[in-house]
Amino acid sequence: MAEVIIERTPQAASARAARHIAATIAARPDLVLGVATGSTPAHLYRELARIRDRDGLDVSRLTVFALDEYVGLPAGHPESYAEVVRREVTDALGLDPSRVHVPDGSAADPFAAADEYEQRMEAAGGVDVQILGIGGNGHIGFNEPGSSLRSRTRVKTLSRSTRTANARFFDEVDRVPAHCITQGVGTILDAGHLVLLAFGAGKADAVAAALEGPVTASVPGSALQLHPHVTALLDDPAAAALAHREYYDDAWSLKPADVL
Numbered sequence: 571m572a573e574v575i576i577e578r579t580p581q582a583a584s585a586r587a588a589r590h591i592a593a594t595i596a597a598r599p600d601l602v603l604g605v606a607t608g609s610t611p612a613h614l615y616r617e618l619a620r621i622r623d624r625d626g627l628d629v630s631r632l633t634v635f636a637l638d639e640y641v642g643l644p645a646g647h648p649e650s651y652a653e654v655v656r657r658e659v660t661d662a663l664g665l666d667p668s669r670v671h672v673p674d675g676s677a678a679d680p681f682a683a684a685d686e687y688e689q690r691m692e693a694a695g696g697v698d699v700q701i702l703g704i705g706g707n708g709h710i711g712f713n714e715p716g717s718s719l720r721s722r723t724r725v726k727t728l729s730r731s732t733r734t735a736n737a738r739f740f741d742e743v744d745r746v747p748a749h750c751i752t753q754g755v756g757t758i759l760d761a762g763h764l765v766l767l768a769f770g771a772g773k774a775d776a777v778a779a780a781l782e783g784p785v786t787a788s789v790p791g792s793a794l795q796l797h798p799h800v801t802a803l804l805d806d807p808a809a810a811a812l813a814h815r816e817y818y819d820d821a822w823s824l825k826p827a828d829v830l
């Protein structure tokens with residue numbers, strides 16, 4: 571059962587997540603952090619950078635793995651996740667770029683690049699804390715509905731709905747790549763702690779299906795129910811379709827001090 575924390579605003583939820591991640595890095599400077607892209611975690615990264623500047627958090631031994639990447643964008647394309655992670659995470663936090671990993675979506679053989687990424691994650695000892703967003707269709711990473719809940723890092727085809735959702739980052743939907751490399755659902759479930767962020771009414775149905783619906787490949791986010799340590803940080807609109815909301819609010823007031 572996930573811990574569900576409902577905050578009034580995305581900023582408050584992101585700040586809470588950032589404080590927790592900063593404290594985790596302070597306790598364990600060689601942490602392996604999994605990062606998501608998209609709009610949702612952007613404030614968390616800014617907040618983490620602010621805490622680093624204010625408290626002098628040592629991030630020199632932090633290792634980062636991204637969840638996914640488009641296939642076929644040229645290296646250096648501003649909307650490639652390699653560039654997004656470089657801007658929002660590596661540069662913002664002042665990380666050593668050699669410790670920041672993104673699947674190689676411009677590789678001549680993306681299938682081999684996917685396998686190699688999975689091996690690289692394994693060699694690093696796996697992800698300790700994974701930040702996740704969720705797609706309006708319930709995807710995590712780029713694992714679209716129908717993805718095997720045991721899947722590993724691989725090449726996937728993006729759904730029209732995901733390409734349409736991400737068209738805001740490109741000039742038009744047809745410029746959004748049709749393929750990606752994504753960590754599998756099984757790969758994501760191997761992380762020690764999953765921190766899901768979801769904000770806005772557009773995520774409400776996906777959040778309810780993921781946290782309270784049946785566990786099914788039709789909603790890849792529902793695989794979170796199979797993980798022993800999940801924290802979901804939501805704003806009010808994203809929590810609106812949860813049936814057990816009252817319980818979560820009660821549970822939050824009873825939480826021990828060591829949780830988020």
Ligand code: GLP
Binds near residue numbers: 610704705712
């Ligand atoms: C994107 C990413 C996911 C992200 C999700 C939600 O396409 N591949 O990692 O969590 O879709 O995106 P957003 O946060 O912009 O709503």
